[in-house]
Amino acid sequence: MKPNKYLLILLVTVISYSLFEYYRPKPIDWKESYMNKDRIPFGARALYELLPGLMQQPSVPSLRVPIYNHLTEGKLPKQSNYVFICGRFLPTKSEIQLLLRYVSRGNNVFISAYVITDSLGKTLGFKTAEKAPKLIDTTLVNNFTNAHLRKPGGYRFRDDDGRNYLTLIKPERITVLGRNARREPVFIRISHGQGSFYIHNLPLAFTNYYVLDPATSDYAFKALSYLPPCPTYWDEFIKQGRFDESQQSLFRYVFTQPALIWAYYLVLFGLVLYAIFAGKRTQRIIPVVEPPRNTSLEFVQTIGRLYFQQNDHDNLARKKIQYFLAYVREQFGLNTTVLDKNFAETLAQKSGVPAEDVTVLVRRIDAARRSTLLSEYELLNVNQDIEAFYQHVNA
CATH class of the missing domain: 3.40.50 (Rossmann fold)
Incomplete structure (x- = not known):
């Protein structure tokens, strides 16, 4: 462990002063x-x-x-x-x-x-x-x-x-x-x-x-x-x-020697200064940690690209539709079990998207859910309508 420089300075000062007081010519004590x-x-x-x-x-x-x-x-x-x-x-x-x-x-x-x-x-x-x-x-x-x-x-x-x-x-x-x-x-x-x-x-x-x-x-x-x-x-x-000299405590002896008395007070004064200026807890600098980012969207995009590159258009389209319907349930509180005319009208009213665009989107989603296998063309149409819906709502 690295020695504390303040304690070393205090120790050297006390020892030096004690030696100086001990060896300097003693004035006559009257x-x-x-x-x-x-x-x-x-x-x-x-x-x-x-x-x-x-x-x-x-x-x-x-x-x-x-x-x-x-x-x-x-x-x-x-x-x-x-x-x-x-x-x-x-x-x-x-x-x-x-x-x-x-x-x-x-x-x-x-x-x-x-x-x-x-x-x-x-x-x-x-x-x-x-x-x-x-x-x-x-x-x-x-x-x-x-x-x-x-x-x-x-x-x-x-x-x-x-x-x-x-x-x-x-x-x-x-x-x-x-x-x-x-x-x-x-x-x-x-x-x-x-x-x-x-x-x-x-x-x-x-x-x-x-x-x-x-x-x-x-x-x-x-x-x-x-x-x-x-x-x-x-x-x-x-x-x-x-008490005689053999029975004296350490402090009793210290207070009988002028040099030790001043050294004692110097130690106390130094410890007080140390407590004031250097007594704070020392530690390594804490690195700045950035808050975690929401990577859910990036993850979805990555998975989407993976499905598209593997020509799994049907699976990708169905996951895209599931994510959209979950969004509708969460944001607008609508039941997405039955995608009929009433559903389209209600969604258009709550989202503010033109009714014609919502009707086309709902039909395509309903058709895609009924289909057994979706093609790349159908995937692109569904994705285009869903993204247009998102942009309109966010705008």
Whole structure:
């Protein structure tokens, strides 16, 4: 089967574009992902790989399940830490209740996010909100309140202008661990039962860009040093969902790769164009078939010539008479059994042929029917009268 040229053009275009996107120099991705698998500036791979050494643990499990599942399924250590580094921390009410119960039993929760759900803030006595940028904003210096952790000159995170900070609603139960240059809290500890919540308002500080920058590389580790060295869990469900790379579907993977995303859309667009312009049913040209002609008259003429050439005048004359009488019955509705004077008069009236000509024709036909053998002369006379009748009727 001959390949469809439109599909070939679409296939070559998609493959060429995919290769071009794959091999061209990749621009730096400044997306704030906070994912432990991302090497981009604002991913968190560097911190995640260094965290086991800080926590004095062989490894730090990366959780791809909701908070509810982690805290209700399976047996947890007697004491542990639960770390959340993300842009927005918005658990459900049931998950907040489980976190409060988890901390009250002597565990610790570390949360660094620009936005933290109000339900948790009201319970613990703080409030946070992500404010819109302003042209007059400038990058603010951040530092720890603990003299042993403070850095001369402080820490400057150039990609955060200090718009966001924590508002203390119940300051009596909150310990401020870090402030910005305006003395606004950005890092606090809230005791709850036998454990503590650590709330931080600058997640960019924990990304690859600042963990690997010598000027700010120790900030993340100083902040996390408040957690005791015990089993620690790193949450990835909020950022990546439930499925890891080995469980991802084909489309889930496609939509994580910019080149494949554009190739996917290009395929869809090409298929739509193909359906519009080349989707019609293709087939060979249908030949023009002329309508069948009525060859009855030609057939009769051929048979007539055959009888005449064989000198079968009697048979030819009788068939000519039979055909004529059938014509009279069909066209004028007359009974042709008896060919008498009344028949001739009626036929003349209905056909419009002169009565004298009809009378002569009827007599000859009647005589021919009575005759036992017709000659060529009689055949010619009968044929001449019949043809004259036809011409007169048609005229």
